[in-house]
Amino acid sequence: MARKQGSHSDITGPRVLDTALRLIAEHGFAAVSMRQIASEVGVQAGALYNYTPDKQSLLFDMMRAHMAELLAALRAVDLRGDALCQLETFTRFHIRFHLPRPDQVFVSYMELRSLSPENFAVIERMRRDYEDALEAILRQGETEGVFAVANTRVATRAIIAMLTGLSHWYRDGGALDIAAIEAIYWDMVRKSVAL
Amino acid sequence: MARKQGSHSDITGPRVLDTALRLIAEHGFAAVSMRQIASEVGVQAGALYNYTPDKQSLLFDMMRAHMAELLAALRAVDLRGDALCQLETFTRFHIRFHLPRPDQVFVSYMELRSLSPENFAVIERMRRDYEDALEAILRQGETEGVFAVANTRVATRAIIAMLTGLSHWYRDGGALDIAAIEAIYWDMVRKSVAL
DNA sequence: TTTTCAATTGAACAATTGTTCAGTTAAGTG
DNA sequence: CACTTAACTGAACAATTGTTCAATTGAAAA
Numbered sequence: 001m002a003r004k005q006g007s008h009s010d011i012t013g014p015r016v017l018d019t020a021l022r023l024i025a026e027h028g029f030a031a032v033s034m035r036q037i038a039s040e041v042g043v044q045a046g047a048l049y050n051y052t053p054d055k056q057s058l059l060f061d062m063m064r065a066h067m068a069e070l071l072a073a074l075r076a077v078d079l080r081g082d083a084l085c086q087l088e089t090f091t092r093f094h095i096r097f098h099l100p101r102p103d104q105v106f107v108s109y110m111e112l113r114s115l116s117p118e119n120f121a122v123i124e125r126m127r128r129d130y131e132d133a134l135e136a137i138l139r140q141g142e143t144e145g146v147f148a149v150a151n152t153r154v155a156t157r158a159i160i161a162m163l164t165g166l167s168h169w170y171r172d173g174g175a176l177d178i179a180a181i182e183a184i185y186w187d188m189v190r191k192s193v194a195l
Numbered sequence: 196m197a198r199k200q201g202s203h204s205d206i207t208g209p210r211v212l213d214t215a216l217r218l219i220a221e222h223g224f225a226a227v228s229m230r231q232i233a234s235e236v237g238v239q240a241g242a243l244y245n246y247t248p249d250k251q252s253l254l255f256d257m258m259r260a261h262m263a264e265l266l267a268a269l270r271a272v273d274l275r276g277d278a279l280c281q282l283e284t285f286t287r288f289h290i291r292f293h294l295p296r297p298d299q300v301f302v303s304y305m306e307l308r309s310l311s312p313e314n315f316a317v318i319e320r321m322r323r324d325y326e327d328a329l330e331a332i333l334r335q336g337e338t339e340g341v342f343a344v345a346n347t348r349v350a351t352r353a354i355i356a357m358l359t360g361l362s363h364w365y366r367d368g369g370a371l372d373i374a375a376i377e378a379i380y381w382d383m384v385r386k387s388v389a390l
Numbered sequence: 391t392t393t394t395c396a397a398t399t400g401a402a403c404a405a406t407t408g409t410t411c412a413g414t415t416a417a418g419t420g
Numbered sequence: 421c422a423c424t425t426a427a428c429t430g431a432a433c434a435a436t437t438g439t440t441c442a443a444t445t446g447a448a449a450a
Contacts (some may be wrong), residue, residue, distance in 0.1 A: 028308060030225035048400050110305055113223060150379045158383055161351050161360020169352055184345045188353055192387040229408060242428050
């Protein structure tokens with residue numbers, strides 16, 4: 001048997017990425033085998049190589065796509081206004097973008113060490129770009145005299161760690177909806193850099 | 196050949212755990228083989244089984260030991276005084292305990308999913324105990340009327356995520372020493388729950 | 391209908407995995 | 421010195437790994 005009914009590249013391709021993302025988020029990159037992915041997609045292991053040159057590229061493509069989406073979405077946000085307003089926009093944007101993508105966040109956060117050195121450099125660069133956006137806001141707040149941050153780089157990382165940590169425990173259908181979560185986190189972020 | 200000069204259980208045992216910790220922190224549990232650990236220790240793979248019943252126990256023992264140390268150290272801390280004072284003590288304790296143990300922190304936070312369900316439950320319980328200590332402080336601050344936290348559970352996790360994130364980028368010999376780091380983080384934690 | 395070719399199978403490859411264990415060595419004991 | 425035994429080796433086990441590729445299938449084009 002080969003090429004079952006309704007089976008196309010257009011269908012299998014995305015399914016490979018989706019399945020790989022889910023399995024890697026659950027078990028980790030090294031713990032997931034190509035046969036395991038293939039099995040859940042419903043094909044043999046060899047068929048996966050129509051969609052990725054190798055396992056490493058599968059991980060890299062997932063992480064790069066996630067970071068590219070993140071940076072594109074951030075650029076699409078209207079960040080005008082004073083520093084406080086920008087910080088609120090950034091905080092709410094971060095939560096709204098990451099909360100519906102728990103698997104992507106998990107993989108992008110946990111599997112950095114599974115990337116080859118060259119691939120790691122690419123992802124790290126994109127991650128740095130994202131951090132820089134927040135740091136610029138903190139710097140502006142310092143200039144405006146509305147923030148009191150001893151070290152903008154450290155504060156940037158502290159805030160992102162706090163926000164990203166949210167994805168590690170928040171699950172859909174919990175007691176708190178996104179709006180409530182946003183309010184709580186924005187309150188803490190705002191105060192943490194306040195005068 | 197067997198039992199080389201000066202080679203004892205007292206020496207090899209700790210070296211197995213140390214090496215495993217370092218390798219797992221660097222490459223991940225699933226990506227590190229028993230032969231790799233044995234090779235760095237300087238023995239054959241079979242010799243490892245004098246020190247652990249299996250690979251899973253190796254991970255579990257490391258993580259349980261870390262959490263037990265953490266909880267014991269926390270209990271040894273003098274947490275008397277008002278809520279603000281307690282929060283400062285907790286914050287500084289967390290940083291001082293975790294910063295010198297980057298590998299343990301990394302493994303304990305990244306390899307939860309590599310634990311068997313039973314082992315995971317044990318570690319999760321200990322983690323919860325640690326969180327509860329911080330949450331109790333936040334609750335007391337609410338009672339005292341010196342903290343303004345919308346949701347103590349969420350705030351607890353937000354603070355711990357912020358503090359633990361520090362271990363992901365801080366490296367010894369950087370521009371900032373521990374005292375400076377402590378000051379920056381305590382300032383942000385204090386303000387984040389302030390009125 | 392016949393032809394075409396993208397999609398997939400299924401088998402094979404060498405390398406590696408965790409784990410076991412009978413045998414070997416040498417440090418410590420008496 | 422001889423003896424004991426903890427510590428370790430080295431080989432073996434079956435299972436699994438990522439990856440390749442000739443052969444096969446069947447949906448769509450002609």
